[in-house]
Amino acid sequence: MECKCDDYEDANSGWWLGSNSIQMGAFSVVGYLLYRFSQTLPALIRWPIRLFCSLTGLSALWGWVSRLVGTLRVMQNFYKRLSQIWRFIKAILSKFTTEHINSEGSSQDGALGSKTNPASTLDLSRPGLRLILLGPTGGGRSSLTETLLGNSEPRAPVGPLMESTKRTTIVDGREITVIDTPDLMGLSLGNTKRAREALRSLQLVSPGPHAFLMVIRTPGTSMEVDQDAVEAIQAAMELYGEEVIRHIIPVLTHGDLLGRIGTVDRLLDVDAGHLRSAVSLCHQRPELVDNRPDCPPEAQNVLRRQLVGRVMEMKELQGHFVHELQRREDSLREVLLTDMASALARKLGHV
Template sequence: MTSFLSGFRKGSSESPKAPDSDLTSSTTKKPKLRLVLLGPSGGGRTSLVETLLGSRNGETEAPGAPLLQSTKFTVDGEELIVVDTPDLLGTSMEDGVRATEALRALQLTRPGPHAFLLVLPAPGSSTDDDQDAAQAAKAALQLFGEEASEHILPVVTHADRLGRNPTVDRLMEVEGWKSALDLCGQSPELVDNRPGLELEAQRELRRKLLERGMDMKELRGHFVHELQRREDLLREELLADMSSALAGKLGQV
């Protein structure tokens, strides 16, 4: 993997486009890949966003203010779109705000994301909060619907806390994790995203996650929420009504 962003800047809902991407070669561009990241605050979601954008410098990150609004980042002319979300799966936000931000995330990836990366800290990590993995997976399905399960890729951060050679089997032995992973349509990705991670390891992690996303895109296409289907239907009906009204006016000329 070569070429990473030199930096990026967050916006209230959308960041500026940024140059360079591992999704492109010197001659051709691969299709767009649209990702939405979900997960509790403090679980490693933000550092994973920076890894996907290629902007991590390996230094220890100072804790920042919690994200309050779904935010879109783009790489290489939107060949890669990454949407970071606030704590949609927890209890820190009112239900109405959670619903609004969930729909905003879908709008920012229109016509829909190819994958939801459900970012969860490994059990026993210092960033683990009161919400367990099963609750997070159920909350994601409650927000986006059961059909979203086939598009959810669990990403377990701080996997080094599972031991020297962390495995999915070892994770499944932890109480609550088997039921959580059974709710998702994809096998989990165990990642080591600790501060100070070597640049080559960051590149390998990015490559692996983007490959998983592309595989999901090729296999299942993008996710469409039920409300988006209704919106498209209403738009078509409105267009038909407006066309009919305009045709009537033209006939009177």
């Protein structure tokens, strides 16, 4: 009897595999779904559905589907293992490549002595800033220039600066042009040299600077006579014109020597009048900075961003400074362009 049932099931299986009827196929799919549904039913309800599946040959089909699903699961697990291995290898290669690039970049920066900040990348969508540093000798103008440029190691002293120098750096993706000037506030250069270097500093940041940083030693930080901020600002007005007052930001250096008087507000409270007068002239709150050569790089970065932020505010309010020399240059350039265009037109007319 058992053998006959097996033969009967094999016969039905053959009938299932050989049938091309669409109706029979749909009937078999319904039966298959019923078979899967029966797995969740009690035994007394499940046996009629199993009998139906056996009569239609779906039991054999289910065995084939089970083997296929098992094979797919094995392949899926194998793929997951390969993915894990590949991610592990990729992470190791990425770490090795990053360390190699960093070490190579550091060695190249050390060999070339780059003037820009190696940790920053230029963002062309962000407009640059142009600065001119002014101030009496001994105020810390050159050391502040090094801080703005991001140089942790100060340059060896080679004597007083004799001419305006242009250097650039990148701060937060923005190109910063810094002009360090010689002693334009004093008389050591002579009037002719002072005037020439003042105008030359403007040409180096054409079409004009966004701000003048008036670098002055903080009152009370030296055994010598304190530098007069008002006199320095008036000297700048004599050199660059009265309009320069709208672009001056006072910067007080050597703030680390103040001790307990370590804020601008306290300085203004104990001021004898010079600092308050300077503030009233340029209408700009002074910036108190620590420009020590051994100042930690993190503190230098904070100071750099702080000064750049002040210059950005001035740029948004005032634009860039335009000197009479630059206006004349623009006018002469237009006249020269018109003359050359007329001459060229006449030449083309004779050809």
